[in-house]
Amino acid sequence: MNTQLSQSIIYTNKASCRDCYKCIRVCPVKAIKMKNGQASIIEEKCILCGTCIKECPQNAKQYRRDTEKVKSLLRENELVAVSIAPSFSGIYSDKEIKRLPSVLRQLGFEIITETSVGAEILSKQTNEMVLKSSTTVINSTCPAFVNYIEKYNDELIDNLLPLKSPALTHAIHLKEKYGDETKIVFVSPCIAKKYEIERDENLGLIDAAITFEELSELFTEFKLDLMNCEESDFDEISSKSSSLFPLIGGFSKSADLDTDIFSTKTLSVNGFDEVNNSIQFLNEENHICFLDGLFCKDGCLNGPASNSSKNIYQKKFDLQTYVESKPEIESTYNDNLFISTSFTSKKVKEDFVSENEIKNIFERTGKYSPEDELNCSVCGYDNCREKAKAVVNGIAEIEMCLPYMRKRAEKRSDKIMESSPNGIVIINDKLEIVQMNPAFKKMFMCSDSLIGKRISYLIDPEPFIKMITGEIDKLETKGEYRSYNLVCHQIHYKLDKVNQYAAVFVNITKSENDRVELQKLKSETIQKAQELFDHQVNLAQQLAKFIGESTAKGEEIVENLIKLTEKQNPS
Numbered sequence: 337m338n339t340q341l342s343q344s345i346i347y348t349n350k351a352s353c354r355d356c357y358k359c360i361r362v363c364p365v366k367a368i369k370m371k372n373g374q375a376s377i378i379e380e381k382c383i384l385c386g387t388c389i390k391e392c393p394q395n396a397k398q399y400r401r402d403t404e405k406v407k408s409l410l411r412e413n414e415l416v417a418v419s420i421a422p423s424f425s426g427i428y429s430d431k432e433i434k435r436l437p438s439v440l441r442q443l444g445f446e447i448i449t450e451t452s453v454g455a456e457i458l459s460k461q462t463n464e465m466v467l468k469s470s471t472t473v474i475n476s477t478c479p480a481f482v483n484y485i486e487k488y489n490d491e492l493i494d495n496l497l498p499l500k501s502p503a504l505t506h507a508i509h510l511k512e513k514y515g516d517e518t519k520i521v522f523v524s525p526c527i528a529k530k531y532e533i534e535r536d537e538n539l540g541l542i543d544a545a546i547t548f549e550e551l552s553e554l555f556t557e558f559k560l561d562l563m564n565c566e567e568s569d570f571d572e573i574s575s576k577s578s579s580l581f582p583l584i585g586g587f588s589k590s591a592d593l594d595t596d597i598f599s600t601k602t603l604s605v606n607g608f609d610e611v612n613n614s615i616q617f618l619n620e621e622n623h624i625c626f627l628d629g630l631f632c633k634d635g636c637l638n639g640p641a642s643n644s645s646k647n648i649y650q651k652k653f654d655l656q657t658y659v660e661s662k663p664e665i666e667s668t669y670n671d672n673l674f675i676s677t678s679f680t681s682k683k684v685k686e687d688f689v690s691e692n693e694i695k696n697i698f699e700r701t702g703k704y705s706p707e708d709e710l711n712c713s714v715c716g717y718d719n720c721r722e723k724a725k726a727v728v729n730g731i732a733e734i735e736m737c738l739p740y741m742r743k744r745a746e747k748r749s750d751k752i753m754e755s756s757p758n759g760i761v762i763i764n765d766k767l768e769i770v771q772m773n774p775a776f777k778k779m780f781m782c783s784d785s786l787i788g789k790r791i792s793y794l795i796d797p798e799p800f801i802k803m804i805t806g807e808i809d810k811l812e813t814k815g816e817y818r819s820y821n822l823v824c825h826q827i828h829y830k831l832d833k834v835n836q837y838a839a840v841f842v843n844i845t846k847s848e849n850d851r852v853e854l855q856k857l858k859s860e861t862i863q864k865a866q867e868l869f870d871h872q873v874n875l876a877q878q879l880a881k882f883i884g885e886s887t888a889k890g891e892e893i894v895e896n897l898i899k900l901t902e903k904q905n906p907s
């Protein structure tokens with residue numbers, strides 16, 4: 337039995353994942369695992385709501401494309417029908433709607449029809465079932481909602497409407513009308529439908545479920561321009577109200593149930609928060625006739641792959657305008673079609689996490705008291721406890737707690753500053769001292785009592801002023817501080833993204849003294865050489881008297897000797 341979600345309907349493109357945790361934050365059931373900074377979907381937990389796909393800022397979350405399957409169905413079969421979900425009338429413009437049947441025919445479909453035909457058949461059976469039921473009936477047309485009940489609220493499984501969805505009902509109807517061999521492709525804004533058609537009990541009814549986004553990709557691939565097609569009609573027509581089911585409360589309306597917003601018999605909810613609250617409400621022993629839930633906020637019109645940037649109210653308006661334009665028809669469809677179905681628990685087991693394990697994770701992330709639990713959700717979890725549990729369960733990492741990581745990084749840089757042999761001072765744009773390390777305090781003979789005082793109290797502020805006024809970004813100089821008996825190689829620079837400026841002082845007093853000492857030694861050497869020169873001249877003159885050679889030759893020899901000495905010891 338197929339108890340798991342179909343293989344990788346939703347997955348993460350690891351190359352694009354930038355470790356921002358947004359998918360975790362928006363996932364209503366936290367079905368995302370982080371390992372080595374990479375997010376991946378936990379299929380057993382995922383309900384295929386598609387929220388992470390809509391919300392990932394890097395487009396790293398993707399869903400399985402089934403366009404190749406559609407192409408091969410069209411290539412290999414004579415009779416392929418397309419069932420198009422009623423959201424199309426909110427997504428496309430009026431002109432596009434009129435041309436949609438033509439473009440679908442050009443793509444190769446033989447039968448072009450609206451899923452709302454299935455909704456019409458389903459609505460009638462739903463009405464009878466709800467009116468007869470003594471317990472609350474929960475709408476089962478939204479596969480993400482069904483997944484949520486089967487996996488996380490299985491105590492309500494028996495309340496799910498035991499009838500197939502509009503798309504599956506439509507498929508049963510199409511096979512009855514056109515023959516079992518008819519292949520069927522369903523188009524909608526919903527990703528969870530890809531799983532619905534692959535459930536064991538639904539296999540063989542719909543051959544491929546694609547989204548409006550995928551349909552648009554097919555149009556592009558086959559160079560089909562919707563606006564260049566002629567106007568034409570669908571092959572079947574459904575009633576007005578059956579086209580309303582993508583709207584909040586639309587299915588109740590279609591099933592002719594009490595849709596008065598003040599009614600206590602029907603409750604129409606949309607989006608995770610409302611869905612969740614309504615489930616809690618039912619779990620508290622409350623009874624209503626019908627819970628009409630759509631998992632997406634604002635219903636299917638806002639489905640995760642609707643491929644439309646239209647304003648949601650524009651979509652609703654356009655859908656309702658289209659519905660109004662439909663002719664009133666007398667239904668001729670077989671209301672007694674066998675569309676029963678059942679649902680089974682796929683409960684996600686919550687691993688037990690002990691208080692000790694949570695405490696251990698808290699301690700590893702610097703949380704020793706309740707005040708340390710910021711519950712800021714930066715890690716993607718609602719609070720620190722949930723994050724700690726996820727770490728224990730192996731689906732989150734310690735490093736995802738950014739406040740803790742920042743503190744750790746600060747401590748590390750503090751350590752570097754504290755232990756540096758070079759003096760470091762940081763000032764703000766008012767020339768006030770913000771921070772000094774021990775080496776700086778020692779060099780300039782001061783203490784932390786100067787924090788907040790102007791730097792001019794200690795040293796010449798000129799290099800800082802040049803940076804504050806924007807004249808320079810960085811300055812590397814030699815500084816002599818006679819009152820501190822100090823010579824420094826110093827670098828002043830602007831700190832990125834904060835209005836602060838730093839200076840690093842490398843104490844070169846000793847090497848500077850050594851250099852002066854060396855210079856003195858060289859001068860003495862030259863003086864000695866000069867004395868030697870005078871002595872040699874004397875000696876040469878006296879020798880010349882004896883051997884008759886020119887004294888000039890002797891002078892030249894000694895001068896060369898001095899030049900050589902100077903070259904070897906440049907000042």
Ligand code: SF4
Nearest residue numbers: 363382383385386388
């Ligand atoms: S599809 Fe929905 S349930 Fe699945 S991981 Fe994404 S947000 Fe979570």
Ligand code: SF4
Nearest residue numbers: 478526631632636639
């Ligand atoms: S609300 Fe509609 S689009 Fe969204 S998950 Fe449910 S059926 Fe799919």
Ligand code: SF4
Nearest residue numbers: 711712713715720737
């Ligand atoms: S403090 Fe850390 S663990 Fe707690 S919610 Fe914020 S990021 Fe998550």
